[in-house]
Amino acid sequence: MAEQQIEKDTADTLVSDFTPPTAAVRSLRKLADGKQPRRVADGEKLTPGRRVGRILMYVALVIFAIGLLTPFVWMVLSSLKSANEVFSVPIKWLPETWVWQNYVDIWSQSNMLVWIRNTLVLAVVVTFLQVLTGSFAAYGFARMRFRGRDVLFLLYVATIAVPWQSYMIPQFILLSNFKVSNTLWSIILIQAFGAFGVFLMKQFYETIPEELSEAARIDGLSEYGIWRRIMLPLSVPALASLTLLTFVNTWNDYLGPLIYLRNPDLWTIQLGLKSFVSNLFDTNYALLFAGLTISVIPIAIIFLLGQKYFVEGIATSGLKG
């Protein structure tokens, strides 16, 4: 017993060192909900010094905003220019003629449809598996007590400090031996079982009061029943975070597909657009920008709809998938 206690303590400190302070997460959740604590400053008078301070802050804000958004604005505007107008000197920000045709031509001049289909298949399957196995395992780590559990979890945590780049070669050889490289399965396998989902869900499960599952246990619900009927419905926000982060991550992944998917029919949108840059002798950049814009739009929509969950997911786990 004493031995287990010590093992648990080390695991706990290590895990807590590797996660953002919980108090911070909780307060951020409040922030995300839009219920900001009322500031005393509201009632205070604006002295001239404070007014200058506020103006300076707004100036800083505007500069930040310009720096942040200019690349996106430029991408979208360039996607509406004609091919040689993209590189005009001096730079014209607005297109001379608005070439909406780019958004029609990109579909016929590239394999966009195939790329998007592949990416969508991957993103959906990976997200489903990650959420399912991640939340299932997280319940085992958060609520079951058994020998070796903490050592096991420590293994999960420790891999955070191990970059994928350091073991991508043995992983590739392994998957090649299983004959799954150059199939969509390879990406599904390498993306779906990450430590990330387990980690995020465990963090969340631990905020759910133990009494709830205790009561259900007394009522005769099995552990699987508790997971299915109590934990899953209560963890919808965390599930949403995990779903969105995993989906976006898989959609944007470049390295995995680059290494595993050699066959052009299997390319994801990222690989496809990259090949569009390097393969054509004189790339039509306006067309390319139309493709890039199309590839960013789904992510932008998902992000705007679920930004609260993105922020919470990041703050809870401190990690990206």
Next chain:
Amino acid sequence: MATITATGTGAPPPEIPAYRRHSKLRRRNTLIGWSFILPNFLGFALLTLVPIIVLFYMSFTNWNVFGKADWVGLANFQRLIGDGSFRISLLNTLYYSVMHIPLTIVVSLGLALLLNNKLRGVAFFRTAAFFPYITSIVAIAVVWNLLFSPDYGPINEFLRFLGIQNPPGWLTSPQWAMPAVVIVSTWRDMGYYMILFLAGLQTVPRELHEAARMDGANVWQRFLNVTLPCLRPTMFFVTVILTINSFKIFDLILVMTNGGPGQATSVLSQFIYRKGFVESQFGYASAAAVALFFLCLIVTIVQFLWNKRGNK
């Protein structure tokens, strides 16, 4: 804490032999516990743990594309030490990290401090700042490549407008390519670290600030003596993650510069990729991967120890 509650509620009545009930319960719990973890763990073990173990074996062999692997001892590592392009990659990785880590901390903390104020439109900016982080590397790389274009790019046009006669060649110049990459990666990451800092800032007690203000501390003094010490746990966490992420920087460089011009932006991960997947020297590439592995591990451990010492 969890252990205490377990022994507290689970204490059996004195007549029943405690060990039998306990061991049976424990076995059942172990079984159920494992059944929860197993689906994920199988994938995790097979695709993460096994490759990490195999990596160490591979680094001592001359594993090549035909799967032929002879034990060569430390030969790969000896070769690494003498390999000029490995040394350049290692130095470039450190160079990148030394620029990227402080810059990102300063910018994202500044952004968090700014957005922690009650200003109009703050909610919008919190969203906007995060957007680059979830945009794909390919889109970012292509757009910034053109923004940085020496002759046609808006950035240099702006610099000329400011009166700088010979703006840098950015990605075409060996000196400026790495700073350009750092600018882009900082632009991309700042929203993410801003969120972590913003979360940390919420925990700084308002009373402390008020008290410091009463004592006549100005904004800067309050930042140094109240905000920063309170942010310590967040700062530690951010530094660890940021360091690991800097050491493994790869995809951005691969798409933006492919290590060029020359070897000006070639980094460790790229060296591994080139040796492994382009030249098919899996054994040699694994040795470089082991170096990356230990680099991340050692820096993480050092930071942990440092943090422990500071907490005492």
